[in-house]
Amino acid sequence: MQLAAYCEDVSRIFRPGSNEVRALDGVTFRLHRGEMAAVAGPSGSGKTTLLNMIGCLDRPDQGKVFLDGEDISHKSKHQLAQIRNEKIGFIFQSFHLIPVLTVFENVEFALQIQGKLSVDGRKDRVMPVLEALGIAQLASRKPSEISGGQQQRVAIARALVKKPVLILADEPTANLDSKTALSIIELMVKLHQEEGTTFLFSTHDPMVMDTAPRLVHLRDGKIVSDSGEQMNKNQPKETEAGDVSA
């Protein structure tokens, strides 16, 4: 199976003042296309740093990061932005919708940034996503006029609409009540199962951990357990950075 992301012995060291904090310490991690994984762990365990690394928002101090077969470890800021633009969808804890735009325009925004499609092309892409997520009827509403759960659905739609290689979600349910959080996770699982969307999200919500098909535990910057480890071990070494199926 083709790899969506691969971290090879990745370390990231922060130096606040005279201290040295190893946010990631020799992490090797593979995520296949069509896979859905949750990264769990206590605060400061390195969840967000791992997501930032795979999401091209950060670069490793040691090791290599591959995205869709491409080594992104030494890319420039501009190149990383271009990769994010084309290959990664983000879902944020605080949704980060633009309050002055409608639901439709917020989702369309991701395509506007890409600048590849015409007005009609964007409409043809956005509406089916809104319908699939059950928010088509909210298309003309502003974010302030819809609930938190609906806002997160809009954020998911924004991540999905550009058909990325991978969707990264940093604690996507942290700002939601348990019932809404469950519905969001179920929606993501459904998208994963039906559409084959690749998801990697961080969480410390036990309910979300239970739902995730694969769970990776981080502590002090190291992977302490990975329910998908066996599958990864079965991967031939030469395909780790590449694109050939097992």
Place this chain on the structure above:
Amino acid sequence: MFLLKLATLNIFRNTKRSILTMTTVFVGVFGFIMASGMVNGVEQTYVRIEIDTETAHLRVMHKRYLSEEENFPLDLILPQQRAVHSVIKKGWPTALVVPRIIFSAQLGDGEQALGARGVAIDSALAEKAFSLSRYSSSKKPLPETGKWIFVGSIIAKSFKKKIGDTLTIESRTRDGSMNADDYQIAGVISTGNMIIDGGSFYIPLKSARDLLRMPTGLTDVVVKLPKKQDALLVSTRLQKQFGAVQAQTWQDKTRTIFELNKIRRQMFNVLISIILIVAAAGMANTVLMSAFERKGEIGMMMALGMPEGRIVRLFTAEAGMLGLIGSVFGALCGGSWAYYLQVYGWDISAMVEKTYGATGQTTGLSVASFIFFDISFSTILMGIFLGVFVSLLASLWPAWRTTRFDPREVLARS
């Protein structure tokens, strides 16, 4: 287009702050247009009243006359008057050459007396050159003969006289004796030139010759040319040809105004620059505050891979929109008010009276009682351009500053 739409929507996110910022741009552009209109208007007004009511395009006199003009000398007559006339007519056949005698007089009505400047003119030629009748309450020209007087409106008001009433003119004759005669008011003239309205009167040349016992000779002639730009050429030609003649052009007469206006223009430029700097600081502050308030949003845009240049463009577009709205309103209000003052004028007679006295005669220059602004479409466009340019310029640094945000940090903190 999308960026512009988003920028437009964003400026209404904090309406109060946007209005305050737009107001500073509004004030700058409004001030620029009003100041330009006024400064240009002062020049135009003074040139117009000088040409239309006093010296036409050129005034020709004895070479010593100007230095003694304050004493209204009747013995310094224009030499070679006929030759001067024919030289002008030869070069500019359609030019109007208006003969005058300028003299000092006292106007009285038996109860009060007032010093004034008398202008004896050839009525028919003066009518052609200056259209005096259009300034007269009677709307009729000054009769060519007889004891008729056109009197300035402020003088008429101080004597409480109207058309048909009589005023006595008392003056020293050319031989130095005193003479007086009664003249009937044929018109009260209001030209907007304080020297005329507040301190001058016109009488027919023929009757003036009797009053002043001056059967021949003129103190000066004023010349109206087909093109006012030719005044210098005529002046040079006359002074070259006639050694005893001096010519004063409309440019010579208004030079002081232009010099004063240069200083006034510089002062306005400094003032407008200060206002625009304040507007620029306000704009930079607004963009910076807006960027810091929307850190999370910027982080999201960066995470989605929006190029830095487009983020800068978004914020500069917001500043540009604020600047454009403020500038357009400033241009509309400033332009409308300046246009109103261009058509109806700004009455400064009270100010002039306070400075120069009711007659406005303490200066050799014509003094306008109304300033007519001079505003052009290009000045209005320039005002808008200036407002938008300053806004865009002021937003560049804060807009660039947003691209220094670290998306990891801003997303984590928000």
